[in-house]
Amino acid sequence: METYQQLAITRFGEPAVLAMQTQTLPALTDAQMLADEQVLADDQVLVKVAYAGVNPIDAKTRAGLGWAAAQNKDNLPWVPGYDIAGEVVACGQAVRRWSVGDRVSGFIGFPLQGGGYSEYVVVPAEQLSSVPASTPLRQAAALPLAGQTAWQALEKAAVNAGDQVLVLAGAGGVGHLAIQLAVARGAKVFASCSAGNADFVRQLGATALDYRQGPLDTQLKDADVLIDLMGGDVGIAALSCVKAGGRVVTVPTITAEQVCEQVRQCGLQAEGMLVTPSVTQNDTMMAMLAAGTLRLHVDAVYPLADGAAAHQAIESGHTRGKIVLAVGSDA
Ligand SMILES: NC(=O)c1ccc[n+]([C@@H]2O[C@H](COP(=O)([O-])OP(=O)(O)OC[C@H]3O[C@@H](n4cnc5c(N)ncnc54)[C@H](OP(=O)(O)O)[C@@H]3O)[C@@H](O)[C@H]2O)c1
Numbered sequence: 001m002e003t004y005q006q007l008a009i010t011r012f013g014e015p016a017v018l019a020m021q022t023q024t025l026p027a028l029t030d031a032q033m034l035a036d037e038q039v040l041a042d043d044q045v046l047v048k049v050a051y052a053g054v055n056p057i058d059a060k061t062r063a064g065l066g067w068a069a070a071q072n073k074d075n076l077p078w079v080p081g082y083d084i085a086g087e088v089v090a091c092g093q094a095v096r097r098w099s100v101g102d103r104v105s106g107f108i109g110f111p112l113q114g115g116g117y118s119e120y121v122v123v124p125a126e127q128l129s130s131v132p133a134s135t136p137l138r139q140a141a142a143l144p145l146a147g148q149t150a151w152q153a154l155e156k157a158a159v160n161a162g163d164q165v166l167v168l169a170g171a172g173g174v175g176h177l178a179i180q181l182a183v184a185r186g187a188k189v190f191a192s193c194s195a196g197n198a199d200f201v202r203q204l205g206a207t208a209l210d211y212r213q214g215p216l217d218t219q220l221k222d223a224d225v226l227i228d229l230m231g232g233d234v235g236i237a238a239l240s241c242v243k244a245g246g247r248v249v250t251v252p253t254i255t256a257e258q259v260c261e262q263v264r265q266c267g268l269q270a271e272g273m274l275v276t277p278s279v280t281q282n283d284t285m286m287a288m289l290a291a292g293t294l295r296l297h298v299d300a301v302y303p304l305a306d307g308a309a310a311h312q313a314i315e316s317g318h319t320r321g322k323i324v325l326a327v328g329s330d331a
Pocket residue numbers: 055056057145146149168169170171172173174175192193194195196197211229230234251252253273274275314317318319320321
């Protein structure tokens with residue numbers, strides 16, 4: 001037997017409920033033995049995780065909030081983490097796409113299983129994307145969930161060339177990617193952020209709107225599209241920036257109904273959303289990263305054992321770009 005480490009939610013509560021736990025595998029790289037012991041099915045691969053992305057949903061679930069927490073309340077300790085990047089170390093017998101040593105990333109186990117905060121994880125082969133040699137694995141781990149959320153929010157809002165698009169929380173994980181993807185569609189993008197992030201969002205192609213300088217509708221009144229990454233009262237207050245007939249996609253699920261109701265009362269089109277994992281979208285954005293047409297900002301890297309500090313940071317609501325956990329790599 002060989003052992004490896006994971007970071008698990010031991011019970012719902014403060015970040016301190018995260019604790020390291022040890023797991024065993026019959027043999028970390030022997031595909032036949034892993035299959036014999038029913039660890040690895042024919043269509044699965046074992047990935048040695050280098051980095052795991054940290055998302056707000058991880059902290060919300062740890063706090064006992066939302067659907068993943070409700071579904072897993074009798075299943076603790078539970079290992080969170082939907083974003084991984086690392087190296088294939090064993091392949092099931094039917095896997096043709098991957099070989100041992102391939103660099104991969106993926107949006108895995110969403111929303112019930114998670115599992116990314118772990119030195120090793122078993123993943124269905126079709127959930128993975130190839131990571132180009134030029135792309136650092138920490139960026140590959142930070143991209144999937146946030147990138148696909150940004151992509152799908154813009155799709156839902158049918159953002160087209162010439163649209164004026166307001167992105168709330170433009171400096172965050174989803175927001176900084178949404179700005180760039182909207183600019184790539186030919187939109188004129190505005191992004192709300194604090195003064196300290198104004199240069200950051202400008203460099204990504206947006207006009208910065210400082211939300212601490214008074215109401216946003218004194219700075220913008222005729223947006224065609226609102227991509228609301230804040231929800232609640234902040235999302236509702238921003239509706240007055242949208243012109244008649246405009247489109248609103250509100251992304252935080254917990255306040256989606258509340259915001260959508262207000263949107264309809266304003267005579268605008270409203271939609272909430274839940275991101276759906278898409279390997280095709282991940283492949284495309286991975287290629288954009290490699291080509292330099294998409295930038296991903298990793299603000300901080302925490303060792304896996306310091307996951308509680310990473311959760312405190314994401315819960316501050318003021319991280320810039322993404323934060324990741326170094327799992328099998330140096331922080
Ligand atoms: N429905 C889904 O499928 C789905 C998928 C992904 C994410 N989400 C949700 O979408 C939201 C955004 O996710 P994320 O990963 O981008 O979050 P995040 O990275 O934690 O967002 C942090 C950013 O929020 C900004 N911010 C804080 N208060 C603000 C305000 N009043 N106005 C404007 N910006 C403000 C901060 O910028 P400053 O420091 O400049 O204030 C910071 O850069 C979260 O609620 C998340 O749970 C939902």
